[in-house]
Amino acid sequence: MLGAWGLTDPGCVRRNNEDSFLVDPDLGLYLVADGMGGAQAGEQASRIAVDTVQDFIRSAPNGGMDTLVAAFEAANRRVMREAEGDISLEGMGTTLVGFLERGDDAYVASVGDSRAYLFEDNELTSMTEDQTWVNEVGRRLGIEENNLKTHPMRHVLTMAIGVSVPLRVGHFGIRPRAGSLILLTSDGLHGVVSPEEIARVLSSQISLEDKCHSLIEAARREGGPDNITVVLLQY
Numbered sequence: 507m508l509g510a511w512g513l514t515d516p517g518c519v520r521r522n523n524e525d526s527f528l529v530d531p532d533l534g535l536y537l538v539a540d541g542m543g544g545a546q547a548g549e550q551a552s553r554i555a556v557d558t559v560q561d562f563i564r565s566a567p568n569g570g571m572d573t574l575v576a577a578f579e580a581a582n583r584r585v586m587r588e589a590e591g592d593i594s595l596e597g598m599g600t601t602l603v604g605f606l607e608r609g610d611d612a613y614v615a616s617v618g619d620s621r622a623y624l625f626e627d628n629e630l631t632s633m634t635e636d637q638t639w640v641n642e643v644g645r646r647l648g649i650e651e652n653n654l655k656t657h658p659m660r661h662v663l664t665m666a667i668g669v670s671v672p673l674r675v676g677h678f679g680i681r682p683r684a685g686s687l688i689l690l691t692s693d694g695l696h697g698v699v700s701p702e703e704i705a706r707v708l709s710s711q712i713s714l715e716d717k718c719h720s721l722i723e724a725a726r727r728e729g730g731p732d733n734i735t736v737v738l739l740q741y
Contacts, residue, residue, distance in 0.1 A: 536739060574613050612688075619636040625709075633678070
């Protein structure tokens with residue numbers, strides 16, 4: 507991998523930033539988490555999840571896919587435990603998407619609706635499946651996409667870190683090619699900015715840092731209704 511960069515922004519509406527992210531080239535670990543819950547609970551949930559996965563991977567430096575999934579499960583248990591011990595944190599949870607490098611191979615894991623994208627040959631492809639009512643229920647019922655965009659259940663997650671046991675973790679392995687970009691993002695970006703605009707920014711001849719800033723500015727131009735977090739990896 508040639509480089510990586512991450513950036514987060516509260517957006518234009520919310521005072522708090524409940525997103526957390528990690529860029530740790532030494533571990534080969536990259537994470538984005540989008541917290542939820544009252545008061546400061548969302549911020550704590552996302553930070554706890556990111557820190558727990560980082561600690562878990564650090565303790566198993568040669569681990570691959572199974573280790574990444576186990577790290578997500580550990581994060582789930584810890585967020586639940588913290589919420590049980592503090593009434594002010596009751597109901598907190600977080601999405602989580604992670605990318606783990608191991609030599610030429612890489613592993614992706616996700617819970618909730620934060621996404622991992624692959625950008626190759628000027629094509630943007632979502633590598634993860636949203637664990638949401640819209641994706642898992644609404645589309646299977648045949649509800650039209652235009653109606654799903656305004657459906658009252660459109661923001662409902664069907665799975666999140668800190669909500670239940672057992673945890674459903676989407677996971678798979680990939681082997682990125684030279685020239686590929688990996689994008690990890692909260693729905694403050696992918697739920698607001700069109701895939702075409704995201705692809706346009708990723709194809710531009712600017713640095714990873716500038717691409718992160720450009721993606722966040724694109725979301726802010728669309729009103730920035732949510733916290734916005736992006737992590738970019740260049741191969």
